[in-house]
Amino acid sequence: MMKQKLKKQNTIPGLVLLLLMFFSSFSASLVAQERITGVVKDVSGAPIPGVNVLQKGTLKGTATDFDGNYSIKLVPGQKKLVFSFIGFKTQEISIGGKTVINATLEENAQSLDEVVIIGYAAVSREKVLGSLGTVKAESIEQATPVSALEGIQGKVSGVQILTNGGPGEGLDIRIRGTSTFEGGVNPLYVVDGQQLEDIDNLNPDDIESMEVIKDGATGAIYGTNGANGVILITTKKGKPGDLKVNISSISGISQLVGDIRVANTRQRLRYERLKAGAVITGFESDTLGILRNYSWDLQKLITRPAIRQQINVAITGGNDKAKFYWNNGFLNEDGIVMNSNFRRLTSNIKLDLNLSKNLTMGTRVNLTFDEKNGLDEAQVFVQLVERIPYFPVFEPDGSYAQEFGGRQNPLAETLATRTNRNYRAQIFSYAQLQILPKLTFKATLGINYNFSKYNNFNPIITLNPATPIATGQERFTNNSDLQQESFINYKNKWGKHTFGAFAGMQTQVWNSERFDIRANFNNEYVETFGNTDPLNIVILNGTDNYRNRYRRLG
Structure with a gap:
């Protein structure tokens, strides 16, 4: 009997140790799979700098350095990496649990023969000496963006896109920093030859390609307007053939990845006492003892899962003499802050005519209505962080409580x-x-x-x-x-x-x-x-x- 008990006592620690070793190796494997590294070379073995590396179906991307090396942190779900660069064939490689993925890209002579419209002339891509980044419609559609600029996020090296995350908020894009005499940072947008200050009204589903000019020499034809870089956008047009109707629908949901960590009442009171020069003894006054268990979690009161719905209906057709493209889009996007929402209706019509062997004409009409409701989400979250946790949200009579120092009640502000x-x-x-x-x-x-x-x-x-x-x-x-x-x-x-x-x-x-x-x-x-x-x-x-x-x- 004593031997059996002793045998059981020796087995349990061994089993615990075995389980610990298993979970340790499993977690180490998970951590290792979060980041992929590698090098990208051509068929001759030379490293290729500036290659775009994108996790397929996401906005997660990076670019190779001067030696062709890259490192990318993955998001769960997608299992392929996409490698693309001007003059080379795009390559997709399955991740398959690997931590190191090297790629060899083959030259694509056809892409070098493509024509790019820069300024007022058509130039062969191989003769463009400056820095030029390209994003095609297929790549934009994979990202399912709400705005046109989201379609190039993470796909063109050296381009930084900033947003506060609210529904319908415009994006700030920086290609070379602040360069204009007016102090602006956004580039010049040229849509089918028309110069625009912003493209917030452009439906991403209407875009055929986007070219990002990142150097001053290539964009010099645009003068000071292109001092911060130029983004050339070509919209889709009709193709000869029978009438075609394409309907696409996208639905999704967004929510906070995690709560914003802020000081609770106990931590705030301790900070205020130390700041006032009090000695922390472990004993508290009756008032402090009551307040320390009195705390409001406004994050749960003012945030919600946000639903997004997007529908596009495109009609195309034509012949050798006339081609047309008509796309209607609807977008409804809720914000994660209560009572915030963005709606957009777009209608884009494009007609191209070959009137004779030497004469061509065309027109494009883009109509847009959009409506944005609610506060600036960044402003609301700043108030959440600055808010004193033991201040009440409601007064005893049910009205919204105000804070000292002129701070507004974040929950009350969402009702404005x-x-x-x-x-x-x-x-x-x-x-x-x-x-x-x-x-x-x-x-x-x-x-x-x-x-x-x-x-x-x-x-x-x-x-x-x-x-x-x-x-x-x-x-x-x-x-x-x-x-x-x-x-x-x-x-x-x-x-x-x-x-x-x-x-x-x-x-x-x-x-x-x-x-x-x-x-x-x-x-x-x-x-x-x-x-x-x-x-x-x-x-x-x-x-x-x-x-x-x-x-x-x-």
Whole structure:
């Protein structure tokens, strides 16, 4: 009997040790699989710098260094790496539990023969001496982006894209930092030849390709407008053949990866006592003893899983004489902060005509409506971090509590009305005439119109219960941009030598108007300016109401 007990006692520690060794090796394997390293070379064994390495189906990517080395941290789910670089065939390699994946890329002569439209001329890709990054429609579709710029995130080396994560928020993109005399950082966008300041209204499903010009020499034709780099966007167009209808639908859900770690009441009180010079003895006053167990977790009150729905319906068709493309898109995206939402409706029509052997014409019409509701999510999370944890969210009477020092109650702020609506229309037309076999004339006309309405309403019960006045603001903005270009190109080739000449003129006219009005409301449940005392209406003056007109001829 004693021998059996002794035998059992010796077996249990051995079993525990075996289990510990198994779980240790299993966790080590999991940790190792989170990051993949390797080197990318060509068929001759030379390393290739600047190769884009992307985890397929995600926005996770990196680029190889000067020696062809790369390191990428993976996200769960996807099992393939995609290696791509200009002049080489794209390669996909299964991960399969590996921690080191080396790739050998083969040259793709066909890609070097592709033509890139830079400025006012078509240039063979192999003759572009500057730094040029390319993203095709297939790669954009894999990322299922909400905005056009998300389609190049992690796919072009040296390009940094920043966002605060809120629904419908614009993205900041930096290619070479701040270079313009106005201090801007965003690049110039050229969509089918039309120069734009932003592409927030562009449906990613309409994009055929995106070219990122990262050096000053290649983008010099655009002048100071291209000082921060240039992004060339070619939209999809119709193809000869029978009528085709393509319907795509995407649904998803977003949520916080984890709670933001902030100090609880006990930690905050300890910090305040130390800051005040108190000696921590382990004993607390009655007040501190009550407060230490009194804490509000606002993160659970103001955040939620956010649902996203996206539908596109495209119709294409045509023949050798006429081709058309018509795509309608709908996007509805909730924010992870309560009462935040973004909706967008787009309609893009493109028509190309071959009127004769020497004359071609075309037009593109892009109509967009978008509406953004709710606060800036980054602002809400900053207030969460700064908030004192033992301050109550509600008063005993049920109203929203305010904090000292002018801080707002984050939960109350989510109930305020903040709506921004944009109505946009972009029209671009061109006509090209082949005067001689080597002489071409082209004229373009582009119109970009944007009307926006911003509404801000703060009820008494949400933001400022101490002051029995509800406040509101409305802002109306009209922006229009007219561009006209006429230019003539001559290009000839003798043997291995190519000669080209170019002459043209560009005219651009901007017009901007803004009207801003603020008022106090007698009844917070009626959000119209007819519910105000005329003496409480303030029409802002100075720079808040203006009309501006600017011309440029070049």
